[in-house]
Amino acid sequence: MPPTPCSLCRTARALVKRPKTGQQVCKDCFFEVFETEVHNTIVEGKGIFERGERVAIGASGGKDSTVLAHVLSVLNKRYDYGLDLFLLSIDEGITGYRDDSLETVKQNQVEYGLPLKILSYNELYGWTMDKIVEQVGRRNNCTFCGVFRRQALDRGAAQLGVDHIVTGHNADDIAETVLMNIMRGDIARLGRCTAVTTRSEDTIKRSKPFKYAYEKEIVMYAYFKKLTYFSTECIYSPDAYRGHARVFLKDLEAIRPSAIVDIIHSGESFQLEQSVQKGMKAMQTCLRCGYISSNDLCKACALLEGLEAGLDRSALRQKQDNSSAAPTGHRTIPMFERYSNVGVSQPTEGIEKAVQAIEIR
Amino acid sequence: MSTSDDIITTSNGLGYTSSSAVHPEQLVKPPAAPSAREDTIEIKIDFGGGLHLLFSSQPSHKIRIPRNIPAEDGSTQAQPVNMRYLVKWMKSNLLSEREEMFGDGDGVRPGILVLINDADWELEGELEYELRDRDEVVFISTLHGG
Numbered sequence: 001m002p003p004t005p006c007s008l009c010r011t012a013r014a015l016v017k018r019p020k021t022g023q024q025v026c027k028d029c030f031f032e033v034f035e036t037e038v039h040n041t042i043v044e045g046k047g048i049f050e051r052g053e054r055v056a057i058g059a060s061g062g063k064d065s066t067v068l069a070h071v072l073s074v075l076n077k078r079y080d081y082g083l084d085l086f087l088l089s090i091d092e093g094i095t096g097y098r099d100d101s102l103e104t105v106k107q108n109q110v111e112y113g114l115p116l117k118i119l120s121y122n123e124l125y126g127w128t129m130d131k132i133v134e135q136v137g138r139r140n141n142c143t144f145c146g147v148f149r150r151q152a153l154d155r156g157a158a159q160l161g162v163d164h165i166v167t168g169h170n171a172d173d174i175a176e177t178v179l180m181n182i183m184r185g186d187i188a189r190l191g192r193c194t195a196v197t198t199r200s201e202d203t204i205k206r207s208k209p210f211k212y213a214y215e216k217e218i219v220m221y222a223y224f225k226k227l228t229y230f231s232t233e234c235i236y237s238p239d240a241y242r243g244h245a246r247v248f249l250k251d252l253e254a255i256r257p258s259a260i261v262d263i264i265h266s267g268e269s270f271q272l273e274q275s276v277q278k279g280m281k282a283m284q285t286c287l288r289c290g291y292i293s294s295n296d297l298c299k300a301c302a303l304l305e306g307l308e309a310g311l312d313r314s315a316l317r318q319k320q321d322n323s324s325a326a327p328t329g330h331r332t333i334p335m336f337e338r339y340s341n342v343g344v345s346q347p348t349e350g351i352e353k354a355v356q357a358i359e360i361r
Numbered sequence: 362m363s364t365s366d367d368i369i370t371t372s373n374g375l376g377y378t379s380s381s382a383v384h385p386e387q388l389v390k391p392p393a394a395p396s397a398r399e400d401t402i403e404i405k406i407d408f409g410g411g412l413h414l415l416f417s418s419q420p421s422h423k424i425r426i427p428r429n430i431p432a433e434d435g436s437t438q439a440q441p442v443n444m445r446y447l448v449k450w451m452k453s454n455l456l457s458e459r460e461e462m463f464g465d466g467d468g469v470r471p472g473i474l475v476l477i478n479d480a481d482w483e484l485e486g487e488l489e490y491e492l493r494d495r496d497e498v499v500f501i502s503t504l505h506g507g
Contacts, residue, residue, distance in 0.1 A: 004484055017483040024484055063376060063410070063503075172503075215503045219410065219474055220481070223374040223501060231376035231411035231502070246504070250471035 008033070015224075019214045019257035027224055034217055038209050039075050041196060048197045048207045049081050049164070056088040056162040058153055059108065059116075061101030064168030066108060066229035067218050068210060072166065073112050086160050087112075090152045091120035092145055093128025097235050104230040111228060119156040121148055125304055126331040133236055135307060141236050144307075147299045151291055155336060157204045169208040172215040172253075175260045176245045178267035183245070187270075194267040203292050214260060288326060290336040301326075301333060375409030375501065377420055401425040402494040404447065406455075410502035412473070417457045426450055426492075444477070445488040447498065463500075474501045 004014040004024050012026035018033075025033065042048055049055065057072060059065045069087060076083050089105045091098055102118065109116040122128045125148060133141045157165050174194060181190035192198055199205040210218065222229055252259040285291065286298035293299070308330040326332045406422045413420040429439040430446050445467055452464050463470060468488055475482040476499040477490055 003480075013480070014484055015480045017481050216474060219501055219503050222376070223409065223476070223499070224479075226372050226374035228372035229374075229376050231409070233411065246472075250504075254471040 016217075016220055019216050019253065020212075020261060022257070030217075030220070030224070034213070034221055035071055035074060035078075038071055038213060039079060041212055042075070042081075042209050043079075044196075048166075048209065049083055051082040052084075053082075053164055054084040054086065054160070054162045055164045055166055056086045056117075056153075056157045056160055057114070058165055058167040059087040059089050059105050060168075061089070061104035061108070061230045062168070063218055063222050063227075063229045063231065064170055064173075064210065064215075066104070066168075066227050067222050068166065068168040069108055069112055069114065070225065070227055071221075072209070073114070085112075085114050086162060087114050087116040088153065088156045088160060088162075088165070089116065089118045090149050090156065091118055091122075092149065093121050093130055094235060095130055097232055101230045101232055104228055107228050115160075117156055117160050119152055119159070121152065124148075124152055124155060125300070125333060127304070127307060129236065132307065135310070138236055144303055145236075147303055151298070151300045151333075154204050154291070158337060162204070164205045164207065166207045166209055168210055168218075170210040170213050170215050170218055171260050171264060172246075172249060174208070174211055174267070175263040176242060176249055178263050179245045179249065180242060181267075190267060190270055194264055211264070212261065214257075286336075289333040291333070304333060305330060373409075375407065375420065375499075376411060377409070377413065400428050402428050402442070402492060402496075404492060405495070405497045406451070407497070407499045408501075409499060410474075410504070412463070412500050412502040415457060415459055415463055416451075416455055422455060424450075424455070428494075441491040443488065443492060444475075444482065444486075444490045444498075447492060448488070462504075469500065470504075472502065472504045474503060475499070476501070 006012050006014045006026035006029050007023050008025055008029040012028065014024035015027050016030045017024050018030075023033075055072075057065060057069050059069060069085075072083075072085060075081065076085060087105060087109055089102060091102060105116060105118075108114070120128070129141065129145055132144050136144065153165055157163070177193045178190065181187075181193055194211075196209070196211050197205060197207040221227075249260065249263070283292055283294055284296075286293040286301055287296045288301045289298060291298045291300065295302075297305070305326060309327065402425065404424050404426060406424060408416055408420050416422065426442055426447065428441065430442050432438065448464065448467070448469060452460060456463055461470075463473070465471065469475060475487075477485045478497055479499075482490060
């Protein structure tokens with residue numbers, strides 16, 4: 001085949017076929033359109049950032065967060081967002097899994113000149129994932145990891161004095177999540193999962209600037225820019241459910257590449273009726289650790305109590321008694337004190353408002 | 362263009378570090394080359410995104426394959442080897458484990474990106490691309506965590 005010229009500059013040789021549009025573009029035009037589209041996601045509407053904001057990039061050392069750190073550094077300079085950027089990594093304590101990727105994050109810290117904070121489960125909860133798996137087995141350990149990671153990110157952000165966390169979730173991830181929430185009938189999450197930014201009372205604002213960025217383009221970007229990232233698979237979790245959604249999505253993409261944005265669009269188009277929203281639990285704070293929760297105890301405290309009591313899998317049932325004090329001798333999570341940047345946070349009524357806030361125009 | 366804000370790295374952009382890879386490149390001997398050297402071509406294969414774990418943990422391979430697809434019925438019709446042949450060849454000669462993580466029918470599994478001489482293979486004819494001596498092919502998995 002003769003080389004195809006770039007469909008944008010019409011001079012250089014096309015090296016990438018864009019899945020979203022079918023456009024054939026050269027390397028420089030690819031960088032340009034990729035970065036510009038992320039910028040557009042960032043500034044659309046009122047924009048996800050405010051000038052002077054301190055923003056933590058949730059950095060795992062993987063491709064998505066590495067490309068995010070790179071692109072945000074570039075865009076922050078190019079468009080003068082005026083952001084203070086930080087890298088925030090969570091060390092789950094999984095031997096042979098996190099070690100290499102944390103090394104990668106440390107290298108990114110040097111390459112991008114961004115301050116790095118690493119917060120470990122061990123430090124925060126007194127348990128590593130290795131120890132948790134030893135106790136609960138491999139079956140349900142993802143539940144612990146998911147709950148603990150979410151809270152660890154918020155706490156790490158609070159320690160950094162940051163009021164906004166950005167994550168590398170890409171279009172493929174979000175489309176998978178839409179599919180999974182439909183399959184599970186999880187209406188509340190289905191409404192939230194396509195939002196670029198979620199923010200509710202007492203939680204730190206979270207955004208996904210790669211909402212419309214295809215995984216293929218992120219990988220191509222990392223490859224052409226020779227970025228330092230680390231590919232690995234968690235040794236404990238095949239996350240089977242997501243795995244099926246992922247394979248299904250990749251098969252769809254092979255047939256019709258727009259399937260991914262189409263599914264995101266479908267997710268955006270679901271709107272909750274008022275009566276459904278009313279049935280949802282209002283948010284409160286955990287009586288034990290002060291973290292946002294829909295029950296007296298937040299999920300992390302409930303899980304931790306189960307671990308400490310050696311209750312194994314029964315911890316997953318999240319049976320909650322009403323006592324806010326942990327049983328004597330149990331380790332607990334330190335009190336959550338949120339860095340408060342007055343003026344940024346708006347009073348909302350938990351999930352209801354979070355759901356309303358993302359309704360599509 | 363974006364060149365002015367480039368951040369310099371010394372990485373390969375393939376998602377592995379030297380500590381996780383088998384080095385040097387040629388620890389695993391390539392399968393015996395066909396006898397007549399002029400009848401073979403050299404292809405460089407690189408793996409990214411963790412795919413090397415399926416290929417003896419070796420991220421980079423240099424292989425020799427026949428210049429033309431060996432005729433099965435003795436006919437002499439010479440057809441240059443293409444990507445379809447290479448993928449099949451890799452499955453029988455290079456892949457060390459879990460074939461289903463790499464192959465899918467004749468081709469590669471959806472979610473694995475292929476570059477031929479640094480160009481997206483979707484621009485090069487994918488499985489029909491006819492390989493030439495010293496072509497460089499890169500396979501990158503997007504299926505691993507980010």
